[in-house]
Amino acid sequence: MQTIEQHITTKGIRVTAMRLLIYKFLAERSNAVTLSDIEKAFDKVDRTTLYRTIKTFEDKGIVHQINEGSTGTKYALCKTNCKCELETDLHLHFHCNNCEETICLTDYKIPKVEVPDGFIAENANLVLKGICNKCS
Amino acid sequence: MQTIEQHITTKGIRVTAMRLLIYKFLAERSNAVTLSDIEKAFDKVDRTTLYRTIKTFEDKGIVHQINEGSTGTKYALCKTNCKCELETDLHLHFHCNNCEETICLTDYKIPKVEVPDGFIAENANLVLKGICNKCS
DNA sequence: AATATACGTGCAACAATAGTGCATTGGACT
């Protein structure tokens, strides 16, 4: 088990106070969050820094993004060892129409699907919508 | 085979010049489009009207929306007889990372997936990303 | 240790998208 600092370092970026804060914020919750969610949590943080931090995290494979129709992209921490690869890492996301939370179902992988000739799929996003366990 | 006017009417909304125009625009292309795409196509149309027309279309099951990560929701016409239902109508969408087009793969249905106990899935969105047939 | 360099952060500004309120238009119906 590696520390957060080690995890960030092995992904090839520097550890900063800001990055640790945002990382820990993401690690504390099991739901995907928007930039606004993070912004509201720390009122000292500048939106731009947040935006760029998340972008760096995404580029380096520390977080993955989820688009479920509401305005504003959501983000969640990747599991350790996640490479965001189609066959192995990509999992379902569930969006509750009642509480509006978006949950990573990391143990539920996206099934392999066929695509027409000539199409090459490299990535996939499967979002289910309905009622979550807490709201049902 | 019913006319566009009949189709709109049976969905429970009135036929107007604006709605016919937008419907035909969507019917002409096989790709999903953003509101901006439609706006650019007719320079006379007001954005608000467009926004509300698409929203009406969506509420009445005339179009479905696709979110693939780029800013701006995309929309595409539903097939006749589509009820946007999970088991029967929901199909894959393919987003090409090269040409940025988003294509309805209406013949490729979303496979049935398991969800954890307590979750109830009513709807699903599966977007594949990669290289389309024209770009490969 | 001192200096040079690269990187991260904050501020300001801008751009694109989403949404609301209200006055006006226009079609359906009597």
Add this chain to the structure above:
DNA sequence: AGTCCAATGCACTATTGTTGCACGTATATT
């Protein structure tokens, strides 16, 4: 023709995404 309600257009606001630049701080070089 007159009533009624839905559809449209205009003006404005809100939210999210994005860039440029200046400054400070960490890292590398000497």
